[in-house]
Amino acid sequence: MRGIRRALMKILVLVPLAIFASVVAIGPGNLVSYAPAARVGVHSVIAFWISIPTALGVLAFQEKRSQTNLWLMSALSFPMVVHIGSAALNLFRDPESLIIRALPDTVSDMFELALLSTLLAGACVSIGRDSDNQEQKIPALLLTPILLLIPLTIFGGIWILVLPLLTFESLIALSSLFGIIAVSGFLVSSVFVLRFRDTEPPIDAGFFVSSTLLFAASGIALMLTAFTPLLNWEFAETLQMASYLLLALALGVPFLKRAGFRRRTAYGIIIGLILMAYLPFLITIVIESSPLPLEIPPNLLAYSIIHIGAASLSAMMAILLYIYPKNKTSWNQYPLIYVFGMWCGIAIIQVFLLLFPSIAPLGEPITPYNVVSLLTFGLLYLFVIWTKHPPIDREETPSLFRLALGLTGLITAIIAGEAINQLVLISNPSLSGNPASNTLILVTNLFIMFAFAYIIFLLSEDSNGEAPVELYVILFLAMWILPNILKSYYTIWTAGWWVSEFLLFIGLLSGPLVFTWLYVRTMHEVEESHRRANMYADLLMHDVSNYNQMMMMSMELLGSHEIPEEQRTRLADDGRQVISFSEQLISNVRLLSEAEQLKTTELQPTNLVHTIVGALDLFTRRIGTGELIVEFQAEESQASVMANDLLAHIFLNILYSALECRIRGETVTIGLHETEYSGENFWQIDIKAPGRSEEQEEGFSSGTLGLLAARLMTESLNGYFEMETFARTDICEGRLFSIKLRATND
Structure with missing residues (x-):
């Protein structure tokens, strides 16, 4: 309702x-x-x-x-x-x-x-x-x-x-x-x-x-x-x-x-x-x-500055797109290299034709735009094909020589098209001003805009909320296409024609900002990868070694005949907990190291109550009964959210972090209710549990890593993860976790 x-x-x-x-x-x-x-x-x-x-x-x-x-x-x-x-x-x-x-x-x-x-x-x-x-x-x-x-x-x-x-x-x-x-x-x-x-x-x-x-x-x-x-x-x-x-x-x-x-x-x-x-x-x-x-007076200097700048920007984008797949193979970027290479070539060609009017006596020719528009539409179709079905059977990506050879062929086709156009108009001047050429460029570019919309949704479909680099490239390419729509019905040196040049200039100004932002984002991802790599190394050297020593000590004590039966049972339970902690630590390290894959994992409607109950059963089998007392209350048994197999690990990590308080029989309460957030329906899970205080922790611990993994997995499910702390009378601190997951009926 x-x-x-x-x-x-x-x-x-x-x-x-x-x-x-x-x-x-x-x-x-x-x-x-x-x-x-x-x-x-x-x-x-x-x-x-x-x-x-x-x-x-x-x-x-x-x-x-x-x-x-x-x-x-x-x-x-x-x-x-x-x-x-x-x-x-x-x-x-x-x-x-x-x-x-x-x-x-x-x-x-x-x-x-x-x-x-x-x-x-x-x-x-x-x-x-x-x-x-x-x-x-x-x-x-x-x-x-x-x-x-x-x-x-x-x-x-x-x-x-x-x-x-x-x-x-x-x-x-x-x-x-x-x-x-x-x-x-x-x-x-x-x-x-x-x-x-x-x-x-x-x-x-x-x-x-x-x-x-x-x-x-x-x-x-x-x-x-x-x-x-x-x-x-x-x-x-x-x-x-x-x-x-x-x-x-x-x-x-x-x-x-x-x-x-x-x-x-x-x-x-x-x-x-x-x-x-x-x-x-x-x-x-x-x-x-x-x-x-x-009618506005001609200004060849302004025209040359805009188009030479646009050509430089297109060439830079083509080079960046060539470098990017070297580190991350992506076949669908090669058609975009040709697209930007062509627009670089046409910008230079148009400047050359206007500076030497004897070659093109009719002013700025429209035929190169027609040829490039048709080729762009074809290359975008190839982009779609290689996005949906990449040619993974090919062992080698196109070399620089092959790319240059293909681009040379495309530029040659553009020049040949304009040469034929000039010859036809010179032999038959009555065809000058015929709207057929303008119609072709208008219709082609409108279909290109449709292709842009299709590609944007195609790239967004499997991105899980993380826009890929190709998405920004496609949006940036639109700054070259929009002026063509205006040029289809405004002739050279008119107000509308100058506005199309101004739009191209705006694209020129936004180019460095886009490049800078993409560069900063890439550098941030690299720094984050290094930070996580160091953290994983510290964990593997510190926590895993500690777990190994604790396990060896428990085994040695169990081998002694002087240990009473009650303490022997307790040591066996401690050893089982240590093994369970080690398994959870290794699982979290693996999940965090695959953070990029988490963002693209497919989400399906999932019964939240069944998942929580299953996580509690698994936790009990690993740790045993009596360590924690869990009270779970749900308003509705059919709560359904968009999630995957990672959902259970969120609750397991929170329960494992509660064990670090080392108070046997501590109570953990779990509540579930429906809520509305930012105009959307969510199921909110509130978990009240104990945890080690900051004074007790030195750097990263397995519990800290578990909560980091829980937050990352919640965000990969397009949810929200919040944690509040409050004081307790013992050495531990109280924690209230609030997890919001999107309801399937929203």
Whole structure:
């Protein structure tokens, strides 16, 4: 019920807020531009926002070929392709003209919403079926391309062939029909998502239902547009933008949280992706609405500084990516080496062409950007393949000579493409200014942004909350891609073109910061490894030697015939405890030495009560009865958390640390209750136990190491480990451990 209340609270806040913000944006805010460049920006930002959940849908379908994932992938990919196509079509309009919407355009928008709602409803109904049935049907192989292509084919056919031929009355009737279908489909989707909370892939019900309700409101607004001039299409389009934004949050945030990222980090990554796509759109609106002149005098010096700096930064990144796999083999970084190498080459080529205009008399050529964009998309595909299926059968990684040879071939292809382009334009000047080249670079880079989103989620899936180096590299590479979107509809030396150069300059400034941060993080990891290595050496020399001496002493005393039977039993128990302490110490050293592997261990729903009971039974078998008296109280026997086999070791280490107090019959209490922390559901385990005071300990002891291992293992489970101390009347200190683990139903 807590999750339902949280979802309803999001709906009650987000839906009215989005409607109010849309009214303000198109009313007093006047954030509306009817220029073709602005329309390109609108459709581009929608295409990228919808590509975020689309990437998750594709990833989910690749991992599990179910009908739910197929419907979801089709529902999300359909509007992404439609809006990419709409952005490209606006490049063929006269840049000086204003966009005028006709009734067929409104009907086509209604038809798009109707198809989207039908596909989303199909996905949500499939979620309900998957929840009711244990056995899920695998869709037929032929059904996949059919369900992906049919919506696009139907939409394109009706939009191009049917709508222009219909009368006004027929268009009004179709608008009403499509509107009813759209609103009904979105309402059905809302009901099913609220009914089934544990979905696969994970969906935030609050964001998803808010998105579908805004889609429904957009459909109603479009229907009213056909009947009354009081409402305009800008309001409906703004609501759709808000809907796609919330849809990205609805799928992206739960996925990253399940992958191990903290709540704030998950929101930060998704919102960062959203804002990254929104930046070119916002810049376009500001430029088109500004009274300042769009033409700015050429400045070859500034252009050269920016591009030479960008080339240097790209070369540095390629070199670092080449050095990194030398210490840690990672095949997926080699395609990125080629990507940065190409962008280094194109930056130098563009400077050369502008400094020597006789070679390229038409100004900054767009063809190199097209060629590099296509090659980048292909290399990103290779990156995905080698991330999922690394060529581990190859014994040797590519040599520097082979990398240089391959990069030379790519640069040669770029130069050859521009040479052919210049020859064609010189022989046929009428082709100059043709928007086909700009369309290619726009469409390619929008699909590259989709690839970025897919790769980010692919890398995050197995990271368990620890972002790998490749993730930062991909985000950094976006600073080269975003300017290309602006250059696709702004010509050289215009305000929009200069803004794209400014974005590249910002990337240039952020480069040293990124490199410095990665270097500091690497050095910190090295220092931490050295510190742990020294600690392990001290432990193995000190504690293991002590345990060995204690064991030898117990064996010698047991061999004496003068020892009474009662003391002999006590010595045998002490020897067994020493062996158990040694086993636990060795286990902790092994676990701590494999700290990096702990961060990527797969988490599964685990019964917390059964795990605690199992740990207590194992502890009793190792130590014996009477050493500690454990009292365990749980509010619920079915407490389930996301964990793995390491969970039991957390409780074992705390119990072993309590034994170091050396007070026989000491009581340890364990309590379990559900709590909420940072807006998420957790199961909290409170353990009250004795422990050695700091005055009794010299450096690291096995108990200190055990608590360090317990903390590390808790963090590897994406939980929180806290310890408070309090005074006691004896030589020991009191300790209160609070362990929070994420509930599976969150």
